[in-house]
Amino acid sequence: MFQFIASHYNYWIVIFLMMAGFYIVVSRGNLVKKIVGLNIFQVSVFLLYISIGKVAGGTAPILTGKPELFSNPLPHVLILTAIVVGVATTALGLALVVRIREVYGSIEEADIQAANEAMEQEDVKAAQ
Amino acid sequence: MLLTFLAVTVIAIIRARHLFAVVMLTGVFSLLSAALLVQLDAVDVAFTEAAVGAGISTVLMLGTLTLTARRERVPDRIPVAPVLIVTITGAALVYGTLDMPNFGDPTAPAHHHIVPEYIEGSEKDIDVPNIVTSILASYRGFDTLGEVAVVFTAGVGVLLLLSGGGMAGSRRGGEMDESIAKTPQADSVEPPGKGGATKGKEDGA
Structure with a gap:
């Protein structure tokens, strides 16, 4: 039983981090904080992949000429790509936040929704 | 141990209201995860995470903060629905891990499909000592x-x-x-x- 917990501890902490990021995204109204939450979610997925790739007693997958046991290099490659894509999406998200702030004057979800409703009502009045 | 540090940092991020502190804690989080990646033998990934996650992301977020607001508004009540959704999703995911191979198990299926060929071929076909590089740039x-x-x-x-x-x-x-x-x-x-x-x-x- 104890061995089972020790051998799955990594996955469970990763899931905790993932859910913490998810919680920030769904429960906070501030757009910058939502993007921070997305980032945390992302990093926890990276850690999950790398955890799967770890081989006990293995070393970093670099050939030294001696026969050695390597950790799985394939997840490393996939995550290397994912990190760069992640920063690209972060940059895009933050640019959207800046643009939203420019138009609405706020980065709180509640304010933006209120402004949208006010605009809709104005439109209805104008139509009448 | 590092995993526990990460968990503590995340809780601090959830609780912090000052966005500047949140961004700094995100940098700490990235740096800790980079250290953890070194522990897990993923040196290339750790390098990238430290440079990109802790460096560029933090700079981008600080740039955004100077253009927008510094503080987050405090919600009037503790949101119940998100806590519920997150707990259920987390429980489902934990249930999913019960079938997963043990951490570090060399007989796990992930290590036996195509990876041995990459490791063999890295020296013969591509002649680059860093296997990650040869997979990334060639295979x-x-x-x-x-x-x-x-x-x-x-x-x-x-x-x-x-x-x-x-x-x-x-x-x-x-x-x-x-x-x-x-x-x-x-x-x-x-x-x-x-x-x-x-x-x-x-x-x-």
Whole structure:
């Protein structure tokens, strides 16, 4: 039983981090904080992949000429790509936040929704 | 141990209300995860995470903060629905891990499909000692090509959004446009000498 917990501890902490990021995204109204939450979610997925790739007693997958046991290099490659894509999406998200702030004057979800409703009502009045 | 540090940092991020503190804690989180990646033998990934996650992301977020707000508004009540959703999803995921192979198990199926061929071939076919490099640039080179396309698309998107190409009419036009020119994300469309540095780093990463 104890061995089972020790051998799955990594996955469970990763899931905790993932859910913490998810919680920030769904429960906070501030757009910058939502993007921070997305980032945390992302990093926890990276850690999950790398955890799967770890081989006990293995070393970093670099050939030294001696026969050695390597950790799985394939997840490393996939995550290397994912990190760069992640920063690209972060940059895009933050640019959207800046643009939203420019138009609405706020980065709180509640304010933006209120402004949208006010605009809709104005439109209805104008139509009448 | 490092995993526990990560968990503590995340709780601090959830609780912090000052956005500057949140961004700094995110940098701490990235750096801790980079240390953890070294522990897990993923040195290349750790290197990238430390440079990109702890470096560029933090700079981008600070740039955004200078253009927007510093503080987060405190919600009037503890949201019940999100806690519920997150708990249920987390429980489902934990249930999913029960079938997973033990951490570090060398007989796990993930290590036996195509990876042995990559490790063998790295020396014979490509002659690059770093196996990660040989997979990234050669065996799975198209992945990297796709990644470049994604980064390019994101760069174009950021430029279009920040150059004020104006799909939606800006209500507070002039005053805001000037502050955009000062953002580190602005690029060659803006007047020269004010941006470009951060952008270049991102494309190089």
